[in-house]
Amino acid sequence: MAVPAADLKAAAPEPLPPDSITGPAARRRRFRFLSGGKALTGLIVLAFFVVLAVIGPWIAPYDPSARSDDLIEAPSGRHWFGTTHLGQDVFSQVLAGTRSVMLVGVTAGVVATILAVLVGVTSGYLGGTPGEGLSALSNVFLVIPALPLIIIIGTALPSGGDTLVAVVIGLTSWAWGARVLRAQTLSLRRRDYVEAARASGEPTWRIIFFEILPNLTAVIASSFVGTVVFAVMSEITLAFVGVSAFSDWNWGTILFWAQSQQALAQGAWWWFVPAGLAIAVLGTALSLLNFGIDEFVSPRLRSAGTTRVKNAEGKTVRLRAGFTPVLGREKR
Amino acid sequence: MRYLLQRLGFYVFTAWAAVTINFFIPRLIPGDPVQSLITKAHGTLSADAIKSLYVLFGLDKNESLLSQYFHYWGQLLRGDLGLSFTFFPSPVSEVIGDSLPWTIILVGLTTIIGFLIGTSLGVVAGWRRGSWVDGLLPVTTFLSSVPYFWLGLIAITLLAGPGSFFPASGGYEPGLVPGWDGTFIGSAVQHSLLPAITILISSMGSWILGMRNMMVTVAAEDYITVAHAKGLKERRVMLSYAARNALLPSVSGFALALGFIVGGTLLVEIVFSYPGVGYELFQAVGSQDYPLMQGIFLIITLSVLVANLLADVAYLLLDPRTRKEG
Amino acid sequence: MNEPVLEIQGLDVDYGLGAEAVHAVQDVHLTLHRGEVLGLAGESGSGKSTLAYGLTRLLPPPGMIRGGRVLYHPEGGEPYDVLRLTPRQLRDFRWAETSIVFQGAMNSLNPVHKVSTQLVDVLKAHDPQSTRASRLSRARELLRLVGISADRLDAYPHQLSGGMRQRVMIAMALALEPRVVIMDEPTTALDVVMQRQILAQLVELRERLGFSVLFITHDLSLLVEFSDRIAIMYGGRIVEQARGVELYRDSLHPYSDGLLHSFPALRGPRRELTGIPGSPPDQRALPPGCAFAPRCPHAFDRCHSEVPVLDVPADRDGSDRSVACWLHPSTGPTAAVPS
Amino acid sequence: ACGGGAAGAGGNAAGVLNVGMPNGPQAENNNPFLETSAAASLGYRFVLYEPLVMFNRVKPKEEGKPWLATKWDWSDNYRKLVVTVRDGVTFSDGTPMTAQDVAYTFQLLRDNKALNIDSVPYGDITASGNQVTLSFDASQYVNQVKILQTIVVPKHLWTQIKDPATDPVKKPVGTGPFTLKSFTPQTVTVSQRSGYWQEAPKVKEIRYTSYNDNNAQVAALTSGAAEWSFVFIPNYKTVYVNRDPEHYKLWFPAQLAVHGLWFNTEKAPWDNAKLRQAVNKVINRDDIFNQGEAGYFYPKADQVTGIPSPAGDSWIAPQYRGRTVKTDVPGAKALLAGAGFKLDGNRLTDPSGKPVTLKLSVPSGWSDYITDLEIIKDNLAQIGITATVEKMNQDAWTKAVDTGDYQGVLHWTNDGASPYDMYRDVMDGSRYKPTGTGGINGNYGRYRNDEATQALQTYANAADDASRTAAMTKLQQIMIDQQPMIPLMAANSGGEYSTRHWTGWPDETNQYGPVQPTLRNAVDLVLHLKPAA
Amino acid sequence: MAEQHNEVAIREPVAEESTADAVVLEAAGLTKHFPVRKRGRQLLTQGRRSVRAVDDVDLTLRRGRVTALVGESGSGKSTVARLLAQLYPRTAGEILLHGEPVTVKGGSAFRAYCRRVQMIFQDPFASLNPVHTVRYHLTRALKIHGRAGRGAEELERALHELLTRVQLTPPERFVDKFPHELSGGQRQRVAIARALGADPEALLADEPVSMLDVSIRLGVLNLLRDLKQRLHLAILYITHDIASARYFADDTLVMYAGRMVEGGDSETVTQQPAHPYTRLLIDSAPDPDRLEPDGNAEPAPETGSGEPPSLIAPPSGCRFHPRCPVAMERCRTELPPRFEVAGPAGHWAACWLYEAAR
Ligand SMILES: Nc1ncnc2c1ncn2[C@@H]1O[C@H](COP(=O)(O)OP(=O)(O)OP(=O)(O)O)[C@@H](O)[C@H]1O
Ligand SMILES: Nc1ncnc2c1ncn2[C@@H]1O[C@H](COP(=O)(O)OP(=O)(O)OP(=O)(O)O)[C@@H](O)[C@H]1O
Ligand SMILES: [Mg+2]
Ligand SMILES: [Mg+2]
Numbered sequence A: 001m002a003v004p005a006a007d008l009k010a011a012a013p014e015p016l017p018p019d020s021i022t023g024p025a026a027r028r029r030r031f032r033f034l035s036g037g038k039a040l041t042g043l044i045v046l047a048f049f050v051v052l053a054v055i056g057p058w059i060a061p062y063d064p065s066a067r068s069d070d071l072i073e074a075p076s077g078r079h080w081f082g083t084t085h086l087g088q089d090v091f092s093q094v095l096a097g098t099r100s101v102m103l104v105g106v107t108a109g110v111v112a113t114i115l116a117v118l119v120g121v122t123s124g125y126l127g128g129t130p131g132e133g134l135s136a137l138s139n140v141f142l143v144i145p146a147l148p149l150i151i152i153i154g155t156a157l158p159s160g161g162d163t164l165v166a167v168v169i170g171l172t173s174w175a176w177g178a179r180v181l182r183a184q185t186l187s188l189r190r191r192d193y194v195e196a197a198r199a200s201g202e203p204t205w206r207i208i209f210f211e212i213l214p215n216l217t218a219v220i221a222s223s224f225v226g227t228v229v230f231a232v233m234s235e236i237t238l239a240f241v242g243v244s245a246f247s248d249w250n251w252g253t254i255l256f257w258a259q260s261q262q263a264l265a266q267g268a269w270w271w272f273v274p275a276g277l278a279i280a281v282l283g284t285a286l287s288l289l290n291f292g293i294d295e296f297v298s299p300r301l302r303s304a305g306t307t308r309v310k311n312a313e314g315k316t317v318r319l320r321a322g323f324t325p326v327l328g329r330e331k332r
Numbered sequence B: 001m002r003y004l005l006q007r008l009g010f011y012v013f014t015a016w017a018a019v020t021i022n023f024f025i026p027r028l029i030p031g032d033p034v035q036s037l038i039t040k041a042h043g044t045l046s047a048d049a050i051k052s053l054y055v056l057f058g059l060d061k062n063e064s065l066l067s068q069y070f071h072y073w074g075q076l077l078r079g080d081l082g083l084s085f086t087f088f089p090s091p092v093s094e095v096i097g098d099s100l101p102w103t104i105i106l107v108g109l110t111t112i113i114g115f116l117i118g119t120s121l122g123v124v125a126g127w128r129r130g131s132w133v134d135g136l137l138p139v140t141t142f143l144s145s146v147p148y149f150w151l152g153l154i155a156i157t158l159l160a161g162p163g164s165f166f167p168a169s170g171g172y173e174p175g176l177v178p179g180w181d182g183t184f185i186g187s188a189v190q191h192s193l194l195p196a197i198t199i200l201i202s203s204m205g206s207w208i209l210g211m212r213n214m215m216v217t218v219a220a221e222d223y224i225t226v227a228h229a230k231g232l233k234e235r236r237v238m239l240s241y242a243a244r245n246a247l248l249p250s251v252s253g254f255a256l257a258l259g260f261i262v263g264g265t266l267l268v269e270i271v272f273s274y275p276g277v278g279y280e281l282f283q284a285v286g287s288q289d290y291p292l293m294q295g296i297f298l299i300i301t302l303s304v305l306v307a308n309l310l311a312d313v314a315y316l317l318l319d320p321r322t323r324k325e326g
Numbered sequence C: 001m002n003e004p005v006l007e008i009q010g011l012d013v014d015y016g017l018g019a020e021a022v023h024a025v026q027d028v029h030l031t032l033h034r035g036e037v038l039g040l041a042g043e044s045g046s047g048k049s050t051l052a053y054g055l056t057r058l059l060p061p062p063g064m065i066r067g068g069r070v071l072y073h074p075e076g077g078e079p080y081d082v083l084r085l086t087p088r089q090l091r092d093f094r095w096a097e098t099s100i101v102f103q104g105a106m107n108s109l110n111p112v113h114k115v116s117t118q119l120v121d122v123l124k125a126h127d128p129q130s131t132r133a134s135r136l137s138r139a140r141e142l143l144r145l146v147g148i149s150a151d152r153l154d155a156y157p158h159q160l161s162g163g164m165r166q167r168v169m170i171a172m173a174l175a176l177e178p179r180v181v182i183m184d185e186p187t188t189a190l191d192v193v194m195q196r197q198i199l200a201q202l203v204e205l206r207e208r209l210g211f212s213v214l215f216i217t218h219d220l221s222l223l224v225e226f227s228d229r230i231a232i233m234y235g236g237r238i239v240e241q242a243r244g245v246e247l248y249r250d251s252l253h254p255y256s257d258g259l260l261h262s263f264p265a266l267r268g269p270r271r272e273l274t275g276i277p278g279s280p281p282d283q284r285a286l287p288p289g290c291a292f293a294p295r296c297p298h299a300f301d302r303c304h305s306e307v308p309v310l311d312v313p314a315d316r317d318g319s320d321r322s323v324a325c326w327l328h329p330s331t332g333p334t335a336a337v338p339s
Numbered sequence D: 001a002c003g004g005g006a007a008g009a010g011g012n013a014a015g016v017l018n019v020g021m022p023n024g025p026q027a028e029n030n031n032p033f034l035e036t037s038a039a040a041s042l043g044y045r046f047v048l049y050e051p052l053v054m055f056n057r058v059k060p061k062e063e064g065k066p067w068l069a070t071k072w073d074w075s076d077n078y079r080k081l082v083v084t085v086r087d088g089v090t091f092s093d094g095t096p097m098t099a100q101d102v103a104y105t106f107q108l109l110r111d112n113k114a115l116n117i118d119s120v121p122y123g124d125i126t127a128s129g130n131q132v133t134l135s136f137d138a139s140q141y142v143n144q145v146k147i148l149q150t151i152v153v154p155k156h157l158w159t160q161i162k163d164p165a166t167d168p169v170k171k172p173v174g175t176g177p178f179t180l181k182s183f184t185p186q187t188v189t190v191s192q193r194s195g196y197w198q199e200a201p202k203v204k205e206i207r208y209t210s211y212n213d214n215n216a217q218v219a220a221l222t223s224g225a226a227e228w229s230f231v232f233i234p235n236y237k238t239v240y241v242n243r244d245p246e247h248y249k250l251w252f253p254a255q256l257a258v259h260g261l262w263f264n265t266e267k268a269p270w271d272n273a274k275l276r277q278a279v280n281k282v283i284n285r286d287d288i289f290n291q292g293e294a295g296y297f298y299p300k301a302d303q304v305t306g307i308p309s310p311a312g313d314s315w316i317a318p319q320y321r322g323r324t325v326k327t328d329v330p331g332a333k334a335l336l337a338g339a340g341f342k343l344d345g346n347r348l349t350d351p352s353g354k355p356v357t358l359k360l361s362v363p364s365g366w367s368d369y370i371t372d373l374e375i376i377k378d379n380l381a382q383i384g385i386t387a388t389v390e391k392m393n394q395d396a397w398t399k400a401v402d403t404g405d406y407q408g409v410l411h412w413t414n415d416g417a418s419p420y421d422m423y424r425d426v427m428d429g430s431r432y433k434p435t436g437t438g439g440i441n442g443n444y445g446r447y448r449n450d451e452a453t454q455a456l457q458t459y460a461n462a463a464d465d466a467s468r469t470a471a472m473t474k475l476q477q478i479m480i481d482q483q484p485m486i487p488l489m490a491a492n493s494g495g496e497y498s499t500r501h502w503t504g505w506p507d508e509t510n511q512y513g514p515v516q517p518t519l520r521n522a523v524d525l526v527l528h529l530k531p532a533a
Numbered sequence E: 001m002a003e004q005h006n007e008v009a010i011r012e013p014v015a016e017e018s019t020a021d022a023v024v025l026e027a028a029g030l031t032k033h034f035p036v037r038k039r040g041r042q043l044l045t046q047g048r049r050s051v052r053a054v055d056d057v058d059l060t061l062r063r064g065r066v067t068a069l070v071g072e073s074g075s076g077k078s079t080v081a082r083l084l085a086q087l088y089p090r091t092a093g094e095i096l097l098h099g100e101p102v103t104v105k106g107g108s109a110f111r112a113y114c115r116r117v118q119m120i121f122q123d124p125f126a127s128l129n130p131v132h133t134v135r136y137h138l139t140r141a142l143k144i145h146g147r148a149g150r151g152a153e154e155l156e157r158a159l160h161e162l163l164t165r166v167q168l169t170p171p172e173r174f175v176d177k178f179p180h181e182l183s184g185g186q187r188q189r190v191a192i193a194r195a196l197g198a199d200p201e202a203l204l205a206d207e208p209v210s211m212l213d214v215s216i217r218l219g220v221l222n223l224l225r226d227l228k229q230r231l232h233l234a235i236l237y238i239t240h241d242i243a244s245a246r247y248f249a250d251d252t253l254v255m256y257a258g259r260m261v262e263g264g265d266s267e268t269v270t271q272q273p274a275h276p277y278t279r280l281l282i283d284s285a286p287d288p289d290r291l292e293p294d295g296n297a298e299p300a301p302e303t304g305s306g307e308p309p310s311l312i313a314p315p316s317g318c319r320f321h322p323r324c325p326v327a328m329e330r331c332r333t334e335l336p337p338r339f340e341v342a343g344p345a346g347h348w349a350a351c352w353l354y355e356a357a358r
């Protein structure tokens, strides 16, 4: 809501009945999706990674690049995740690597999503020449193979920072989302409520952003999650195949080292497993958050809140369309 | 008819733009193929060879980028993709021809299977929001968030080893000659199992998730309630009403995924030593093999375009509302 | 009077749980008899649709049925409670026994399937043996029944006008010749000619097949003409129930009375329309007594404290009508137990 | 067979030898002259085609073994060569090999610049009887081996080839003991032919499998699927040898080329020889050898002259023999102090007062180089030099090296039959191009020293051995005094092999040739193999 | 057809103002054909097919007057409204706003047009965005047209006022609800409130009260009447409730199968219908007073035989002729123009029966 309801309450000309839904209550409903364990878990894990991204390099027990005499040591109290062939501390490397991964993932995700939304929704809504033009643009970008392109661009840039990499990934990976959004928009644009908004004189950008977009949130959210995961994977892949000249440590460079030193064949699983798991956990957290999105987005589902209720006999019934639960009378 | 021509023009334009970009991008890389080759040989090729290699690759002539570009188009229109540098003098078409079937079969099949299984699971998960299938999702998303190559390597380490059923690398038993005989096909299937499973596991999650989200949205629509009221079988409501409507974004995603079969499999092929086109591309990028790179890009471009066309058609077929009328 | 086919007993329906719950239908008792057209009218938002969907368990979340029974009397069988059916039984019950025309016709039709597909669908679901051709011809026949030319069979819902969609839904509801047809404002988008044609069809079919109709509408003139009995709803409760003409000529509940003075007549002199002053009740926090009391010109103390029960009023003893108003208390022991 | 040892076991019974290379899928191309062919990349060209003379790189001073040539005579100060061709040799299609074929082969190289990979300036080539005479305009002393190890192709087939430089030679015909049986992008199989001019090898069939990367290759080695390969194995004891210590062997002898730290000697302060010498003194070659090169891959090169040992021992001047570089931090500090550098705490400043830093560039995927540089970086800190390792992509790096746009890199030198090639790469002033200009062929350090250039000239063209020895000594002295580049490790010509099914491999005790499967010696090696008992 | 159109210009029975500026919105020769996709064999055999939803419709909306549009379902009423709102591109014809021809496709011109001409959509289940609250819908309507006032307080007051006007009381109860939490009638009222929020000059109301109970319907219609009188709003009122058209509208137009068939002032059209279709319509309207006390209906009026015509291949001549009890030969072939009907001025019908009256 554009207008914070709480302020309105204070300013309302007449006292509201005590039981009416007030601003905070409405807001509480909006965030009820978090009460479903999955979304909350996702959020917590994500927050954890964000915190690591900020403080990771500081709390790392060792300089991640520093060599020591403990070569290829299994995890121990001194080196939680063991050491590399140069005696570097893998734990510190993972910690220090979080920042770059998060930065690249989120930046690329945001850039790509914004582009996808702008191009996809606009071209879907506008139709006609501008629409077709935008659609052609996204098709061209779609056709260019992203990963090789990133490899090539990464190659052409003498040595870019993380942000540059993120932007490149973002710029090359929006087309898919745009395409999907465009298709969805095409089917939304003639809905009555869009027409109604148009007829009530809403400017085009507002129709796009406030009438159509909210109905696309589920798609956008999953494409955002998709791009972030894709961006993280790309960064890591680049480092893994040894193409990137990017920041010093990220999870990909750890894996690159583990791989080039054939950590698994050496039995040094600790070198290989933590970074890979960290990627997977990050991706999972994002996806979990995605679970909450549908409830956040669709007011119908949101007000449903829970998906289960208890009936009079104490049995749990699932709320679902088409089969309204019968609770049985309870004493009032 | 006019609409058709318009679409056609649209695709031709896209193809032109993509090919042009694909032509110029590789040339942005500093250095040249000869230097790359010498560097790659890491000392076993003497620096004296440079001169002969320039002659060999035909790079001794100075040609402007623009005339190279027109030259390229000329070749292309004649169906000639040029000679690969890495495998000089094998024609690019032959190099691609050798590797493309492997990729198409492995990745194509797994993409289709992954889509089918993933979407079906997504349908069920979304339909029974909060049921056990829905509860399965974190696991599948976890698996799909695991980087391909990581999963592959772990799978190789754990599952493939001496004495195991799964071979660790290759597309078929060394020593076998590809042909349509039982031994070869059996061996090819055996070799493709582990990579296929890895791709399946890591690609399925996103199909599940996408489909589930759409299902949840669609399941709240009134016509679903009506379908229930009509007393239709649950399956029918779920599939023909809810899934049919929820399918739209997934289908276009699927069409696009089909287009990316060729380009999106680099890592699997590297990790499993699979003789496909993705690895070829990776090598081409590494050794600045422009003709090969462009050849593969062209294939990717064409397949994505075709897939795009499919997606367009699928959308028209699936959603009558997007059809242009009045 | 004929034997009952559907008995609603003490139905309570809420939206949501706890303090925020909206009590959309409260303690509704209603009986639909065989071959009868029961009209349901009432204030907008009074819970008519909720009642209709609730008794077939089709309310979308967060709707839930808090209590009550919906007894269905099958042909020659023991009555059973619809609310206790398993999903499987419920599915067989639906459409074959009771069909529904939903209020929002546009959203009732699946936008990606042709009209024909959606019609054929229910035929197929309940009669898997039939051939495709026979189903299609039946679909064509059904469309003709509601006055849509058969060449629209291949149209998609968005290509039809509002009224046409409604008619498609009506056709669909009649497809299986069920014993109970619930129609929620089925004719809002229909012109009167079409409306009459369709209702005539319906009456004719009813004569032939003997089904019963629960007809929800705001068009009182239509109800009076067309239905056997009319129930008036207000604030989630049935407030009056009587035969159509009886109600029209002699309404007992002040709300019904108000309604009848709110619609214009097409013929004859223009008459004064009074309307009903005041505003509808808040269904989350209903007043302790009669829900209409705050707007009622005749309200007295009791109205504000006790909920009136729906019963045969003492002053019309022996008639088959009932009302829930303290102005017309019932003969029986005034067991005004607040439910 | 990649699954288990199955094929290996069966392979032995059928006389199969499994070779693996980590080079990715191949395209069918058997042209023996092209470095880009599958035949070259997997090495099977050298069991199909044979050289005139077989040289042993491990012992470069040793005379070559007569192979297709029975005799070769240099005259006119290495400007004329007469080769006597062996009788009784047939190509695999049954036609006998004659002097005509040999002459044709040399003409082919002379007339096709693209094929003449060694840039040998061939002159007149004539054949008569069983002798081929080649004449040259200049002394070919330093090119002897390159010329004599030329492989011979059949004239009657090659004259039909339109463009020998772009022909994939789908049906290769050579004098070797094997012929191509089948080609697939993944595996190439060659099988024994009849009518080989020597005693037929025990190996009946060789399968060359190309794995996509080192990991796959190593896995194949450890599982026994590959019995012979050349690949980098980190921690080779754990990963490879210990899996089957009895059979899994590797041998990595040095050859006459080095990898080392190059500076752009035109950029201050790295134009200062004393600084380079000091750096030479602090680099820990043991760490590099053990951690970066896994303790075997590139043998340590710590001879003061930079010449790899033992391969180049015989060229080392007596005064330098036996002298190795030892890490000597105080010595380095003293040296620097003497040259006007100041060490202030842990910061070294040059005579002009600027702090000494060193940016070490390296391609980002080259893990052994990166590791080596990390070690060097640490070592340099001991004398107050702040080094940074800058990872860049390979192409940018190649370009940087080519144009001199770098401060320090790890790079290699050419190899050759004598240390001449290596020294020429390091300090040949005639190859100098100024920083910023590309297309340089060696002398990446932009080193200019007329004495060195002169000595190289003399070595290549001298008429007598004495002046050659003097020139070689001069070069060694310049290397020590000027340290234009710091040799750290020798290039190798080694390989991994398994003795489970085949024995007779070369090793430390029996150094009859290098073990790399892609070298010309491959055929000699295969002829040495015998089934294990 | 310009001349015909001049001849039968609708006279205002009670001229409130000088007629010159009284016309707010005018349509001339309005036509809309929807192309239909061909299938299979038709591709080859048939020419271009289309649904001829609206054909050659003339219509005038005047200041301070309500014009009712009644007619058969599917006859193109909604399409006319959408055309007038410039939501569809039209196949032919002209739309004049204050005498100026306007064709806008989008952009600021379209928005300016919206400010003056507002539309209430027929289906309240589809025309409210499911993700927005009532508050959002109404606030936007107010804000777009600069009527939100200054500050949250004024806005809130304006919102409450709007909701109260459409009898969604108490307003606080509804303002934060989502469309799916409302009953059909409640949604319809939100839609009305939204249109009112824009404060237009012309209001195109497509069956705005079809889902309201009669008492609220009365309230809303009274509200519209009040607006018309106070603010001189021009209203197009599409409805199937002819009785309400009689009470509430000044003029009534009757549409059949994409064409206007009759028009005139409401009382006349409803009490003395001229066109056979209109007569059928009026006769079909339910009328409780027709009932006898015992509940038996009088013999139901003849509903006319036959089905509504297909708009893809409409009947030639007068489109009503297949169902018309008094059809003549001429009706089958020739399209009837508008004819003045005897009686109160301004009453016309497109029927050959009235040719004589000319
Ligand atoms: N999901 C919901 N959450 C909360 N309240 C709801 C929800 N759905 C409906 N209501 C409320 O329940 C009440 C009854 O709604 P219902 O749709 O049954 O009314 P109705 O009698 O059919 O009205 P109408 O004639 O206008 O269609 C209304 O006041 C409505 O606001
Ligand atoms: N997008 C479309 N494509 C094809 N035909 C259409 C489309 N929209 C409307 N029609 C057709 O145009 C005709 C007129 O439709 P319209 O909605 O204007 O009718 P209406 O008079 O409003 O009917 P109702 O009273 O039932 O709402 C109908 O036959 C309808 O099927
Ligand atoms: Mg309702
Ligand atoms: Mg309409």
Ligand code: NI
Pocket: A001, A002, A003, E136
């Ligand atoms: Ni807001």
